[in-house]
Amino acid sequence: MALTLPTVPARLARPWPWPRAWPRPALPAAGALLRRPSWLAAATVLLVCVPTGEKDVTAAVHVTAADLASLALVALTALDLLRGRAQGLGRAACLVFAGVVCAAAAATVTSIDPATSLTGFVRLVQIFVLVPASVICALRDRTDLRLVLGAFVLAALIEGGVGAEQYLTGTGASYTGQPIRAVGTFGALDIMAMSGVVSFGLLAALALALAARRGGWARRALFAAAAFLAFPLAVSFSRGSWIATAVGAVALLLRADARLALRSAVLALAAAVVLVGGLGAGGGGVTERLSSIGSVSGGNEDHSVSDRYDLWATARAIWADHPVSGAGPKSFQQLRDSHAPLRLSSGSDAADSTIGFEREPLLSPHNMYFLVLSEQGLVGMVAYGALFLALLLGCLRRAGDAAPAAIGLLGWVLVDFLYADIGGTTTVLTSVILGVAAWWALPSAEARG
Template sequence: MVLSLPYRAPVAQRPAWARASAHPAVGLLRRPSLVAAATILLVCVPTGEKDVSAAVHITAADVASGLLVLLLAVDVARGRRIELSRSAAVLFGAVTVAGAVATITSIDPQFSVSGFVRQVQIFVLVPLAVLAALRDRTDLRLVLGSFVLAALIEGAVGAEQYLTRTGASYTGQPIRAVGTFGVLDVMAMSGVVSFGLLAALGLSLIERQSAWLSRVLLASTAFLAFPLAVSFSRGSWIATAVGVTVLLLKADAKLALRWAGVGLAAAVVLFGASGTGASGAGGVGAGGGGIAKRLSSIGTVSGGNEDHSVSDRYDLWATARAIWADHPATGAGPKSFYQLRDSHAPLRLSSGSDTAGAGSGFQREPLLSPHNMYLLVLSDQGLLGFTAYGTLFLVLLLGCLRRRGPAGPVVAGLLCWVLVDFLYADIGGTTTVLTSVILGLAAWSALPADQAGQDRAPALEATA
């Protein structure tokens, strides 16, 4: 299915007055991927202190993503044909309908409206705008390159925080790398760095004909591993490991085996380097041993030695399941988890998460969500929403894994990162819009528009 408006002649073929009226925004209209790239980079803009419990947070990246959607609307109004497959229309439409039904049947429809609008932005409008913005290989390189640049910026800040002990508090020491995001969004930097690492690795395979560029990208990949390690973000570590594995296996199984050896060697170096850095700064147990302890804590929820952030997360999952049990069909409504949390949570659940460091004093951050996207959808939108989102994610995943071409591995790796991370996190925070961009990339790869009865396979040719 192709959605289009009547044909309008290209700017060059229009009268002089029409060409003049087209000039002010012609650059962005011809290359809207520039706005998609700006959306990624603007994530790095510090937001300062904020009320995490506020109903709405609007960041510079959100404004840029809104501009991208607006440009798409203007483009359609000017007569450009927007290719959208029947599958994409049905899948994204189902997500919208499920959210609307959940909002109407919510325990507090007025409060749920803002949550519904946010979900439509993140899971429908921005992904479709990114899909439409990807018109050629330059567009894809712009988007992936922006992921790399944003990761290098945040990674450099995060590495400096760890080495100079100016990061967020971890085991009582200010060594946790959080980039420009601060202690109220400690997961954000690790996500940005992970996306950049995957994008750099994927681009290095695409650009193999350009030896110098490939080497620069591989060097960037190696560098980004360090700030990712000292972010002490278990979910990002696991998701990155899965994403890299999928990327390499899809690109070349033999290459994946070679990289497995490189990865093991890099892990040894990182453990040693982080241990040396922490010890040199006076830290004890926060380096390589701290990373190993952080990983092992995932399964420890009792016995007196448990990591309370882990036990709290599992209790939040139980809370989400209990809320869903009371509202099985359409859920309690978007953004209703926090309202119902205390009445459904186990008694041992903490009242909040302690944060400090990185330029901020001690703060107690409320637990506003279950930290699992799938359970959040289940509790907020019931089986209706869970089915809509689950189908969308599954179709995107299978489509990305099936698609061939040089761009396929990196898109599949990024999507796998998001889907794995959703097991341990949900949307929220400054970097949420990056999830939208990745879903747009995945839709571009997995759901090509029908042309003459056949799917159009996205292609990206490597160039020197």
């Protein structure tokens, strides 16, 4: 008797479809991260909140978690460029960045101490060239920009919350003999860091709110965040940050809507009167701090202001001896004592519950423009001036929903450079902001198209 085999359905008789017909597994999180490197730019911003502990401010190099994230961003961007996955820089961006590199290199080669200046050269290239260029390549669309701006807001809320708690509970840094100065997680030795982070977050929140849908919950939440951040900024008692934030906010609002800027100014003035005058929210300290900006003589002079002016005079004296290429990166601290006026203090006072009382040495002129002039000379001033002017004019010229954020944050940096320079934990945030501004101001030909 013959054996009859069962009939095999045609759909089963076909060759086994593995693996082509099977659905491909989704890319892991690491793969998604590689496809959107703006996450690393956002991580750079957020990682500045990681406490670094009290550090030796005289050390040549400080590497933080945010610095490591920025270097990872640079490495990933370089890899994407080699593989053709990222858009390159435009001609204008290449020119201004190359000018900064050449100026820093010339100052390093002709430095009074080339070995010490070499570490300064690396830092300058990181902050003013490599990280900004990487941010330009990482910001591929408006989603990337919102991601980075959102990181600024989140970092500001973290630091602002800590700073507000320090003021209200009297656990901050010393100010007029009382532990009420808000410094966030940065400590008394990095006294201006929190105010910078909060300022960036306030401006980013305003920019995102103006771009959000009218009447939506996101718009209301972002305006509320900006309003909250005004309080820790006030009790940071940082005059330079106050002025820079005011200028940045005005520029941002004018770029977005002139009528809105006028209404916001009226509301801000009314809120200041109520909070400071009516409720006394840090009013005495804030009023005293504002009035001290011009107090450089007389019995009630503010030594922090007079010291700053003396440091500027010291930088000018150093430049007079090294007019073309400067004395070299990181040379100001070596030449300070031989060029400073006799009345310049040996350091500024710093105190909190962690470090006790310390004298922090004055190692820079607390003015970025004078720092460049003294350490990189006229060559450096031309190079950095070209960079800043190109960014400013580009942000003013281009219109669009990203323009308010770019002009507001850039305006903050350029004004703050009148009262401060690079240095400290949050320096890397300056490079991210320059990258955001350059992405908008100096797009490549493909981006314009």
